[in-house]
Amino acid sequence: MIEYGTFHKTESRYTLRFDRFLPHQEVENVWRILTDPVHFSKWYPFATGEMELKLGGIIFFDDGEGSTYEGIITEFEPPRVFAFREIDDILHIELQSEDQGCRMIFTHTFDDQSMAVNTAAGWHRCLDAFGMIVDGKPVEWPDNSADLRKAYKDAFDLS
Template identity: 30%
Template sequence: MDRDSFRPGPLAEVTTEPGWDLVFVRDLRHPPEKVWAALTEPDQLARWAPFLAGRDLGTPGDTTLNTVDGDRTSDQPATVRHAARPTLLEYTWGDALLRWELAPAGDGTRLTLRQRIGDPGLAPMVAAGWHLCLDVADHLLAGHPVGPIRGAEAKEFGWAELRDAYAERLDREPPAR
């Protein structure tokens, strides 16, 4: 698939639960070990994630995640709190807390992302961002990379429509445009 024909896939399951502002569940067609590598290895993260990682995230400890938006980057402190290959990865990213849970699902992986955002009203926007990133990761893992879609560029790939759809699913008002 080329970048020009890239379109977002179907919506993921989204909810909230006590302690988490967003619970985002997505089935990927790749085994947990392969998904784990995409979540932890800096060279793979650079090809799909909204940030660049200062080191492999597969072991606990401090690092820096550089958020990317066009030509701008912003360093954010991060700490990998838990890393249990290939089932659980939990880290801070600035003020956010992310917990990635990977479970076998047939030949693929059921990926559950739990994220503490700080402002629950931002959950639809965060869900839309992760949706696009994980679509890109899925293509990358299938051997058909489209390149990362980050920051303002996401608006060119259906981010606003995803945000509105996730706001409806989360029973929240979409943010003002």
């Protein structure tokens, strides 16, 4: 079953929300993988693997095209909440224990509605990669970007 994200307007901003159930995983294990810099850089776009894991800590990013920037950790409540500001965007990840697994709630709040479809497709792929890491599998990036963009365009109906 494909777990698609949803799109929400919040005041003057927009939020993408993804709920991912990670079966047979404990919150503490998912937290360890989520906040491990080596694993983080395998699924999170532009992450360098350098981060200061504390409230107010810095996460370093490099887009591979000459631009580097920093994110600031805005919430850090092990093993449940990890949130940070990346430029003007807010990324918030919450982990919840659920029957026989862990639920990950990932939200991305941003300003530009025109980014919603492409960003949703990108996060969908990144969260699939995160799930592979949690399951102990090698990360594979299938060629499904166009299909995901179409699915999100149809679902969000932003015309």
